[in-house]
Each structure stands twice: as C-alpha cells, then as structure tokens.
Amino acid sequence: MDLLTRRILFLVLVIASITVLLYGAFNLGWARIFxxxxxxxxxxxxxxxxxxxxxxxxxxxxxxxxxxxxxxxxRAKIQEKSGFHARVSTECTLCxxxxxxxxxxxxxxxxxxxxxxxxGWPIEGKHALLKCEACHPxxxxxxxxxxxxxxxxxxxxxxxxxxxxxxxxxTISFRETK
Numbered sequence: 001m002d003l004l005t006r007r008i009l010f011l012v013l014v015i016a017s018i019t020v021l022l023y024g025a026f027n028l029g030w031a032r033i034f035x036x037x038x039x040x041x042x043x044x045x046x047x048x049x050x051x052x053x054x055x056x057x058x059x060x061x062x063x064x065x066x067x068x069x070x071x072x073x074x075r076a077k078i079q080e081k082s083g084f085h086a087r088v089s090t091e092c093t094l095c096x097x098x099x100x101x102x103x104x105x106x107x108x109x110x111x112x113x114x115x116x117x118x119x120g121w122p123i124e125g126k127h128a129l130l131k132c133e134a135c136h137p138x139x140x141x142x143x144x145x146x147x148x149x150x151x152x153x154x155x156x157x158x159x160x161x162x163x164x165x166x167x168x169x170x171t172i173s174f175r176e177t178k
C-alpha cells in the first residue's frame with residue numbers, strides 16, 4: 001500500500017471514529033444530524049424521538065399516506081368526499097410544510113382570501129356577516145358538525161326533516177321562508 005492510500009484510509013478512519021464518538025457521547029441520532037430543522041409544535045413528539053420514518057418513506061421526501069395515517073379525521077373526510085381536503089390536492093406539503101421550527105403555523109390560512117365554498121359550505125347571506133370565530137372557535141377549522149341544526153334551534157322539532165335549505169335560505173331571516 002503506498003503512502004497516499006494509507007493517508008486516505010487513515011483520514012477516513014479518523015472521520016468515522018469522530019462520528020461514532022459524537023453519536024455515542026452526545027446521544028445524537030442520525031436523523032438529527034441530517035435533519036433540515038426542527039418540526040412544528042404539532043409534530044414535536046416525532047422530532048424528539050427522531051422518528052423520520054413516521055412521515056418519510058425510505059428514499060423519498062414525504063409519503064402523504066403516512067400523513068393520513070395520523071390525521072385520520074382528514075382521511076375520513078377525503079374518503080367521504082366532503083370538506084376542504086376532499087376538494088384540493090392530496091399533496092400535503094403544498095399547504096403544510098415542516099421543519100420550520102416549533103412556532104411555525106402549519107395551517108397557513110388567510111381568512112381574507114380563503115374560498116370557503118371549497119369546503120362544501122359556501123358563506124352566503126346572513127352567514128357572511130359572521131366572524132370566522134363564530135363557527136371556528138380557537139382556530140379549529142375542520143368542524144365535525146356542519147348542519148343548520150348545529151347552530152340554529154329546530155323550532156319544527158324534527159317534523160320537517162334535516163334539510164333546512166328546502167324551506168329556508170341564508171339570505172333571509174331564518175324565521176322567514178323562501
């Protein structure tokens with residue numbers, strides 16, 4: 001073995017040894033060494049454990065099916081073909097990008113430009129006068145209930161069915177009829 005080959009081999013061994021020592025001495029996981037940055041507060045438990053494979057498939061950037069494995073309520077809405085996520089791309093990172101730190105807001109929702117009709121619940125008539133917080137307290141945008149009866153009293157006590165829009169409109173008073 002010539003001198004140059006021995007020096008290269010020695011250098012490789014030194015670098016490998018330092019890496020192993022750092023890994024052991026400081027308990028650094030490989031994921032933390034190569035991570036592009038900390039996850040948001042919503043996903044911090046995955047960051048602490050270094051659970052890259054919880055979101056990333058081997059050799060890929062992100063696997064959307066893995067997002068939906070945790071976000072079961074969104075998967076259900078997509079399968080039901082209801083709500084916002086059923087009407088937009090299934091590429092999660094187009095709207096929700098990670099590794100920007102704990103204080104990063106993953107929702108990235110601009111209430112002034114958001115097209116609420118994309119949710120399947122267009123904001124019309126008297127509903128347009130409401131502030132977002134009236135229906136979405138605490139910044140919770142995906143509602144489990146989206147029927148008139150969830151906000152309005154049913155003075156008919158169920159006798160006329162559950163489709164209020166057959167007789168009532170959001171453009172006139174709820175007590176008035178079409």
